[in-house]
Amino acid sequence: MLDTIRRLVDEQGRLAVAAETIGDNADLYATGLTSFAAVQLMLALEETFDVEFPDRMLNRRSFSSIASIAGCLHELKEAA
Amino acid sequence: MNAPLDRGANVVATAARHADDVDRNGRFPIEAFQALKDARLLSLLIPIEFGGGGAPLSDVAEICTSLGQQCASTAMIFAMHQIKVSSLIAHGRGSAWHESFMRRVADEQLLLGSATTEGGVGGNMRNSICAFERDGATFRIAKEGALISYGAYSDAILITARRSADAPPSDQLMAVLEKSQYRLDRTGGWDALGMRGTCSEGFTFSGEAPIEQIFTHDFAEIASESMLATAHLLWSAVWYGVASDALSRAQSFVRKDARRHPNGPAPGALRLAEATSKLQLMRSNIVEGLKRFAKAQQNADDLNSMSFAVAMNNIKIGSSQLSIEIINHALLIAGIAGYKNDTPFSVGRHMRDALSAQVMISNDRIFTNLSNLLLAQRIDQRLGD
Numbered sequence: 001m002l003d004t005i006r007r008l009v010d011e012q013g014r015l016a017v018a019a020e021t022i023g024d025n026a027d028l029y030a031t032g033l034t035s036f037a038a039v040q041l042m043l044a045l046e047e048t049f050d051v052e053f054p055d056r057m058l059n060r061r062s063f064s065s066i067a068s069i070a071g072c073l074h075e076l077k078e079a080a
Numbered sequence: 081m082n083a084p085l086d087r088g089a090n091v092v093a094t095a096a097r098h099a100d101d102v103d104r105n106g107r108f109p110i111e112a113f114q115a116l117k118d119a120r121l122l123s124l125l126i127p128i129e130f131g132g133g134g135a136p137l138s139d140v141a142e143i144c145t146s147l148g149q150q151c152a153s154t155a156m157i158f159a160m161h162q163i164k165v166s167s168l169i170a171h172g173r174g175s176a177w178h179e180s181f182m183r184r185v186a187d188e189q190l191l192l193g194s195a196t197t198e199g200g201v202g203g204n205m206r207n208s209i210c211a212f213e214r215d216g217a218t219f220r221i222a223k224e225g226a227l228i229s230y231g232a233y234s235d236a237i238l239i240t241a242r243r244s245a246d247a248p249p250s251d252q253l254m255a256v257l258e259k260s261q262y263r264l265d266r267t268g269g270w271d272a273l274g275m276r277g278t279c280s281e282g283f284t285f286s287g288e289a290p291i292e293q294i295f296t297h298d299f300a301e302i303a304s305e306s307m308l309a310t311a312h313l314l315w316s317a318v319w320y321g322v323a324s325d326a327l328s329r330a331q332s333f334v335r336k337d338a339r340r341h342p343n344g345p346a347p348g349a350l351r352l353a354e355a356t357s358k359l360q361l362m363r364s365n366i367v368e369g370l371k372r373f374a375k376a377q378q379n380a381d382d383l384n385s386m387s388f389a390v391a392m393n394n395i396k397i398g399s400s401q402l403s404i405e406i407i408n409h410a411l412l413i414a415g416i417a418g419y420k421n422d423t424p425f426s427v428g429r430h431m432r433d434a435l436s437a438q439v440m441i442s443n444d445r446i447f448t449n450l451s452n453l454l455l456a457q458r459i460d461q462r463l464g465d
């Protein structure tokens with residue numbers, strides 16, 4: 001799952017660095033993730049993992065690191 | 081009447097006395113700001129433990145509205161100052177330098193300005209070109225093409241820049257610099273259609289200060305947790321003041337007209353009825369927003385949520401559009417008496433001042449951001465909380 005998230009971060013995140021060089025807990029915003037790109041990333045995650053992010057997850061913290069994105073996806077997959 | 085609003089009454093009277101001159105000459109409202117300082121209203125929001133008034137944002141909004149009825153420039157400068165204060169309160173706590181600075185803002189009634197835009201970023205304050213260049217315990221910053229409202233009259237300026245020279249444009253921090261720590265070189269004047277007293281001139285800002293003056297929180301957090309909401313709510317409160325004064329002038333016109341023609345209301349009377357419904361919408365929008373913000377401040381996730389950002393942006397969009405519609409109605413009601421500058425029914429300055437509402441963080445830019453957020457955010461279909 002982390003590899004897929006990294007691939008989507010590379011495709012949608014418009015970051016200054018490659019996602020493979022970013023630690024699981026590193027702050028994605030500090031590498032240039034904008035709120036605009038975060039929405040594009042969310043749409044790609046929904047499509048790829050066949051989930052829908054609920055309103056309560058639509059905040060800055062959910063997309064702040066690869067680990068926090070994985071945490072949200074785990075929660076959504078378990079609930080499904 | 082509660083104490084701060086009571087103290088505000090004298091300030092409002094002072095602002096009213098000089099409003100025409102401030103507008104005509106495009107000058108800073110010196111008298112109103114001396115009165116605001118005398119009444120200790122510049123520190124109204126600062127917690128009592130730091131020497132301020134400890135008032136809720138709704139009190140500040142009320143004063144913005146009262147000032148807006150008389151001198152929109154004074155009201156807007158007051159609003160912009162309070163936005164900076166709200167960032168200090170929300171994000172300066174726990175930092176010794178910022179806490180002591182807050183105390184000084186209260187003791188000395190310092191006026192805070194801000195430099196968040198710069199040439200080359202197309203008005204997007206969430207992108208910076210300039211960077212904080214650290215050198216030991218100090219940093220240097222140089223920002224070109226910054227539009228700094230009342231920059232020449234500020235006692236300190238809150239300025240944004242990239243975290244460091246190798247950081248991406250969106251990875252920003254904010255710092256407070258005091259007047260003695262920066263230099264402003266004027267690059268552009270402010271001969272504007274309205275809000276002429278805000279003196280929002282262009283400058284090249286260059287400064288140097290100790291690193292402790294940089295906020296420890298990311299600017300992204302400051303922007304979403306304190307600036308976005310206070311700016312949109314307080315600006316809206318100012319525009320509400322401008323619109324409500326225009327409509328009250330139109331109402332006086334209709335009443336005068338009705339006394340002269342007792343056999344039926346003038347055509348303008350219908351427009352008055354229509355405009356009061358718009359005014360009520362505008363007011364409800366702002367009051368609801370103030371409540372939403374107060375509630376979100378108790379919950380960090382809500383404060384950083386997309387739905388909160390959408391709500392605050394919509395308040396700005398709604399009130400900026402409604403204010404112009406209302407003032408236009410007031411103009412149609414009073415006719416030539418409203419169009420002329422020297423009658424009690426004149427709404428020319430109201431119209432010019434309120435036109436700024438659409439271009440302060442351009443409505444089109446906000447709509448673009450909103451349309452992106454709405455790819456994720458769901459439409460709220462409930463009436464209640």
